[in-house]
Amino acid sequence: MWIDISQRLEEGIPSWPGDTPFSYGVVCTKEESGSVNVGQITMSAHTGTHIDAPFHFDSQGKRVIQLEVDRYTGPARVIHLPGVRRIDREALKKADLDGVSKLLIRTDAWTDRRSFPRWIPPVEPEVAPFLAEKGIRLIGLDVPSVDPLDSKELPAHHALARSDIHILEGAVLDRVKAGNYELIALPLPLTDADGSPVRAVLRPL
Ligand SMILES: N[C@@H](CC(=O)c1ccccc1NC=O)C(=O)O
Ligand SMILES: [Zn+2]
Ligand SMILES: [Zn+2]
Known part of the structure; x- marks a missing residue:
């Protein structure tokens, strides 16, 4: 049974302050028309459950179409770190990350999903090389960014990119137990985009 870990895209879903x-x-x-209803979607690429392409924070970086689909499909581990102030080496100390290439972190920090959070536990840039050494190629979180919400430098985004770790943000992990799953969280084939909404699903392994 697949578990949907995507936010619903509907009127009122919070977007980044000032964003579309x-x-x-x-x-x-x-x-x-006499034949069909035809809809139009308007949204930021960073709404809801979405992935970041490196172009989001690096004008020379890859666009969405250049990101391999393998990064967003396959075995993944969910770890539960409730109440952490930051995702650093200390917070990850107890987690078993051996043999993991996709890591989803449930923090439970975004409690009211109807409004944009005021604070999130940021990923510390120091963990990027540590995670890469473990073989992790994708990190996913249940919050809208890997950096502090007011960060302009985006050190965690850049550190993860330097370590070749892709980013999934805004996953809904409220009812997902720690463990091993199969993940599908494919971006749309957007040629030029800096990010893409995804339909993210997990199936226990
Ligand atoms: N880095 C965030 C997005 C972000 O920072 C942002 C998105 C839309 C409009 C403004 C943003 N940041 C402004 O400083 C993300 O990856 O989703
Ligand atoms: Zn984003
Ligand atoms: Zn981001």
């Missing part, structure tokens, strides 16, 4: 709000509307109704 999500909207879906029927721009041509079946009555008007």
Whole structure:
């Protein structure tokens, strides 16, 4: 059984402060066209459950279409770190990361998903080379960023990119137990984009 770990894309889903709000509307109704309802989607690439392409924080970085689909599919481990202030070596000390290439971290820090969080536990840049050494190629979190929300330098985004670790943000892990799963969280084939919404699902292994 697959577990949906995606936020629903609907009116009112929080977006980054000042960023394009999500909207879906029927721009041509079946009555008007005589055949079909036709919808239009407007949104930021960083709304809901989404991945970041390196172009998001590096103008020379890869765009979404250049990201291999293998990064977003396959075995993944969920670890549960409730109440952590930061995701650093100390917080990860007790986690078993052996043989893991995709790591999802459930922090439970985003408690009211109807509004954008005021604070999130940031990933410390120092963990990027440590995770890479463990063989991790994708990190996913249940919060909207890997950096502090007011960060302009985005040190964790850059450190993860230097360690060749891709980023999944805004996963819904509220009811997901720690353990091993199969993950599918594929970005859309957006040629030029800096990020993409994903439908992220897990299946226990
Ligand atoms: N780094 C965040 C997004 C982000 O920082 C952002 C997204 C939209 C509009 C403004 C943003 N940051 C502004 O400082 C992310 O990866 O989703
Ligand atoms: Zn993002
Ligand atoms: Zn990000």
